Amino acid sequence: MDIFIPALIVAVIGLVLGALLGMASKKFYVKVDERVEQVRAYCAGAGCGACGYASCDAFAEAVVKGEAPVNGCRPGGNEAAKAIAEVMGVNAEKTNPIVARVICQGSNATAKERYNYNGIPSCRVAAGIAGGPKQCRFSCIGLGDCMAKCAFGAIHMENNLCVIDEDKCTGCGACVEECPRNVIRLLPKEQSVYVHCRNTDKARMARDVCMTACIACARCKKACQYDAITVENGVATIDPEKCTRCGECAKVCPCKCIVPPEVVA
Amino acid sequence: MMGMHLGAPSTPCVQKGDKVKLGQVIGTPEGFLGLPVHASIAGEVIDVGPVQGLGATPGIGVTIKNDYSDEWVEGLEPLGNVETCPKEKIVPAIKNAGICGMGGASFPTHVKFAVKEGQYCDTIILNGAECETHLTADHRLMLENSVRIVDGLRAAMRALDVKKGIIAIEDNKPDAIEAMRKAANGRDGVEVRPLKTKYPQGGEKQLIQVVTGREVPTKKLPLDVHVIVLNVGTAAAIADAVIDGKPLISRITTVTGHVNNPSNFRIRIGTIAEDIIGECGGYSEKPGKIVFGGAMTGMPAPSDLIPLAKANNGVVVYNEKEALNLEESPCIRCGRCVEACPIGLNPYKLKYLCDADDLKAAAEADIMDCVVCGSCSYICPAHRFLTPAFKNMKDKITAEARKKRG
Numbered sequence: 001m002d003i004f005i006p007a008l009i010v011a012v013i014g015l016v017l018g019a020l021l022g023m024a025s026k027k028f029y030v031k032v033d034e035r036v037e038q039v040r041a042y043c044a045g046a047g048c049g050a051c052g053y054a055s056c057d058a059f060a061e062a063v064v065k066g067e068a069p070v071n072g073c074r075p076g077g078n079e080a081a082k083a084i085a086e087v088m089g090v091n092a093e094k095t096n097p098i099v100a101r102v103i104c105q106g107s108n109a110t111a112k113e114r115y116n117y118n119g120i121p122s123c124r125v126a127a128g129i130a131g132g133p134k135q136c137r138f139s140c141i142g143l144g145d146c147m148a149k150c151a152f153g154a155i156h157m158e159n160n161l162c163v164i165d166e167d168k169c170t171g172c173g174a175c176v177e178e179c180p181r182n183v184i185r186l187l188p189k190e191q192s193v194y195v196h197c198r199n200t201d202k203a204r205m206a207r208d209v210c211m212t213a214c215i216a217c218a219r220c221k222k223a224c225q226y227d228a229i230t231v232e233n234g235v236a237t238i239d240p241e242k243c244t245r246c247g248e249c250a251k252v253c254p255c256k257c258i259v260p261p262e263v264v265a
Numbered sequence: 266m267m268g269m270h271l272g273a274p275s276t277p278c279v280q281k282g283d284k285v286k287l288g289q290v291i292g293t294p295e296g297f298l299g300l301p302v303h304a305s306i307a308g309e310v311i312d313v314g315p316v317q318g319l320g321a322t323p324g325i326g327v328t329i330k331n332d333y334s335d336e337w338v339e340g341l342e343p344l345g346n347v348e349t350c351p352k353e354k355i356v357p358a359i360k361n362a363g364i365c366g367m368g369g370a371s372f373p374t375h376v377k378f379a380v381k382e383g384q385y386c387d388t389i390i391l392n393g394a395e396c397e398t399h400l401t402a403d404h405r406l407m408l409e410n411s412v413r414i415v416d417g418l419r420a421a422m423r424a425l426d427v428k429k430g431i432i433a434i435e436d437n438k439p440d441a442i443e444a445m446r447k448a449a450n451g452r453d454g455v456e457v458r459p460l461k462t463k464y465p466q467g468g469e470k471q472l473i474q475v476v477t478g479r480e481v482p483t484k485k486l487p488l489d490v491h492v493i494v495l496n497v498g499t500a501a502a503i504a505d506a507v508i509d510g511k512p513l514i515s516r517i518t519t520v521t522g523h524v525n526n527p528s529n530f531r532i533r534i535g536t537i538a539e540d541i542i543g544e545c546g547g548y549s550e551k552p553g554k555i556v557f558g559g560a561m562t563g564m565p566a567p568s569d570l571i572p573l574a575k576a577n578n579g580v581v582v583y584n585e586k587e588a589l590n591l592e593e594s595p596c597i598r599c600g601r602c603v604e605a606c607p608i609g610l611n612p613y614k615l616k617y618l619c620d621a622d623d624l625k626a627a628a629e630a631d632i633m634d635c636v637v638c639g640s641c642s643y644i645c646p647a648h649r650f651l652t653p654a655f656k657n658m659k660d661k662i663t664a665e666a667r668k669k670r671g
Contacts, residue, residue: 115567118590120650125657128321130567137322148622 035064035087042083044075046151048172063088071095075152075170097189098171100154100164104140104183105196105257107159110211111139127180134160135209138199140183146175191240193247195220197257200234207255214257220249275302277327283310286338288512291327294360300373301363305514305533308332318571319557319564326535326572341510347420355424355507362506363575364513368392368403368467368496369558371576374503377493378424384488389427390476391418393434393441393497394460394467397559400579402517403497405529407434407441410501411448415455417500420507421493422454430455432497433476437462464561465607465638469494483634498578513575522582523550532573538580539569553588556581561639591648602641602651608634612641612651619654624665627658635659 040060051072053059062068063084071081071092078094085092117126117133123141126133132141142160154168155175164175166189176184187194195214199206203215214235221229221236228242229249236258238249250260275292279285285304292302308331316326344350344358360375380386391414395403407414418430432449434442436459449455460466460475470481472494479490487494495503498516505511514534518541521527525546532541538555542548556563557571560581573580602612610631618627635655642652 115565118588120653120657122657124661125653128660129565130319130571131317131321131323 033064036060038087039063039084042076042080042087043073044080044170046075046170046172048075048151048170048174050074050170050172050174074098074172077170098186099166099169099189100171100173100175100184101166101187101194102140102162102164102184103194103196103198104138104161105212106134106136106139106210107142107161109159111136112209117143124180132181136199136206136213138181138183138197138201139210140179141181145178145180146184149174149178188240191238191243191245192261193243193245193250193258194238194240195236195258197255198235202234206234212255212257215255217254219252219254220258223248223252273299274324275299277302277313277325279310279313279327281310281313284308285310285329286336288341288514289338290512291329298373298376300365301361301512302327303363303512303514304329304338305535306331307334307336316572317567318574319566329535337511343510344507347416347423347504347507350420350507352423352426355420355503358506358510359424359503362502362510362512364499364502364506365575366496367498367502367516367576367578369397369562369576369578371574374495374499377488377495378421380425380488385491386425386427386488386493387491388429388431388477388493389418389421389425390472390492390494391430391432391497391500392467392469392472392494393432393438393445394472395438396435396462396464396467397561397579398464399521399560399581400519401521402519402529402578404438404441405519406501406517407438407497408444411444413501413504414445414497415448415452415500416508417502417504418455418495419452420503421495421500425493427493428454431476432457433460433472434458435460435462435466465636465640468607468636468638470636471607483631516575516578518573518577519579520545520582521579523548523552523584524582525549534575535572537569538566538571538573541573541580542569542582548582550584552582553585554583556583561643562637593650594647596649597647599646601644601646605640605644607638607640608636610635612655613649615658616649616651616654619658624658624662628662632658633662 040057043056043060045056047055051059053062059068059072063070070085070088070090073080077097081092112135114133114135119125121143123143123145126141126143131137140162142157142162144157146162147155147157152168152170154165156163171186173186176186197214199213206213206215216231216234216236218231221231226242226244228239230237245261247260250258273295275294277291278293279291285291287304287307289304290301291304294301306329308329310327311330312328315323317323344354356375356378364374366372366374393403393407422430432445434445442457442459446457449457458476465471466475469487473487473490473492474480477492481487481490502513515531517529518532519529520541524542528545530541555566555569557566557577557580558564559579563581596613606612615627615630615632618630632655637652637656639652645651
């Protein structure tokens with residue numbers, strides 16, 4: 001029976017403190033706008049920072065205050081925007097989904113190697129050593145710095161080249177920040193025809209280091225009926241506004257750095 | 266190469282087809298840390314364009330076809346005897362000669378002499394420790410050019426009115442200590458200090474602590490403890506600049522490892538590594554890796570077609586077996602890296618922070634004090650890639666800070 005008294009004392013202390021806590025929570029209750037919690041629930045919750053706020057909670061608060069747009073959560077996409085708009089009682093403008101795309105096709109098979117890198121697996125480090133393991137100074141290094149940053153598992157490496165799964169990619173842009181060579185860009189998902197190279201060197205130099213480098217031959221420009229292609233600084237660019245994704249440019253590209261839309265899709 | 270020193274690369278001021286003479290300025294300095302670049306051979310400029318060196322991006326290089334005349338450019342301004350020449354002309358002469366630290370870090374020497382208000386310097390230390398393994402370039406220089414080194418030290422001391430100059434040499438080079446003592450005999454305030462042989466004693470802050478007993482606090486510079494450290498090679502270059510008015514166009518470099526006849530050479534700046542390896546009788550085995558600088562702190566080169574810069578004190582050739590990287594395995598917490606670290610950091614702990622990519626925590630754990638000497642990586646029985654991870658982390662933190670400053 002010796003155990004009975006201490007148990008009773010503890011139970012009484014528990015009850016008293018519990019009652020105190022209960023009263024305190026009633027008395028000092030801070031009213032939280034319930035919409036914040038609702039908005040927060042509809043966010044993708046990746047903590048990626050694509051909305052421009054430090055956390056999903058901060059974004060939710062900003063939405064309720066009217067500082068952030070209801071369609072600000074990029075990973076959440078149109079579904080989240082719609083749900084958040086409903087909570088806020090406004091209409092969400094439909095956003096064009098954005099995905100990250102690799103502006104390089106220089107895998108082990110096509111890009112020439114400068115040296116055999118066997119240091120720590122980091123693109124950043126490799127890029128700093130004598131111009132990187134691949135001869136092209138614009139190339140994807142392929143050691144996976146972006147892969148480590150991706151919160152959605154959308155990136156993997158194939159033949160020392162970064163490959164992004166567009167279904168998983170939410171366009172948060174974490175990989176774009178991380179890439180030491182800036183080979184990843186955020187592009188509208190519907191713009192499936194783009195130039196897969198950013199080598200601005202002269203044609204011969206570019207061709208010397210990679211079989212799939214843009215040599216600025218301007219054949220794509222001639223083939224384009226919609227005047228969507230410009231060739232400047234030794235590299236071609238496609239204007240997404242004018243491009244109809246007909247794929248004519250991809251047919252004539254001698255270096256295969258424009259990929260036909262059906263292959264991408 | 267135009268970007269041989271720390272700071273903004275110089276701008277080439279010659280064109281294809283120009284005739285240049287030995288010592289002619291071919292690159293003009295840019296910015297506060299800028300230095301001029303001089304032609305190291307006489308002849309015709311055959312190309313001005315991008316050259317891939319050891320850095321991340323190609324730099325601008327001037328290729329000169331040697332006509333073997335070795336004719337010096339006119340208008341050199343020798344100041345004469347280091348003891349009697351006008352003091353205020355010494356530092357400009359150092360700058361115009363394009364001298365940067367020749368021990369490896371290539372920091373512009375004239376900037377070291379820029380003593381700010383409230384600061385003063387009471388000791389100049391000449392670094393003849395050469396603690397880096399494999400290299401003997403400074404050793405040879407001290408044996409063969411000992412008087413020039415002391416002249417350079419005296420010039421530096423006079424430029425800043427410093428009373429004390431210490432030449433620090435590790436005791437594995439008794440002949441160099443002897444030669445330097447002989448050369449320093451009878452010169453004002455110059456002293457030769459033998460040191461115990463220990464890596465990485467040749468690091469600036471380590472050397473100051475050993476020689477003067479003063480510890481350079483974190484985030485401070487040697488001048489904050491009233492010391493300037495110069496490499497012995499830099500001192501010899503200062504003597505050349507002051508006495509003869511000659512710019513820095515050559516240096517002593519060790520070529521060693523798997524070459525047939527490892528040697529020291531006085532090479533012209535910009536010599537292609539392949540040529541000096543050929544001078545050594547070529548490779549004795551198939552090369553697996555070529556390192557510019559010493560084996561511990563040097564930079565790997567992608568091929569032997571890279572030109573040597575002002576700060577390249579060595580070329581070390583590894584064979585394929587030595588170049589093989591061992592696989593990284595988990596930390597076994599033996600603590601050897603902690604004992605080995607000359608700064609007193611906890612390398613094993615820092616590695617976890619680097620792996621977690623935690624910039625803030627790593628900075629709080631004083632990763633910026635790491636001198637990237639490689640001792641922890643060398644001693645680690647688990648072959649953890651400690652030093653490269655720290656170097657990467659330091660670069661990341663610096664980049665982040667620069668981004669914040671805008």
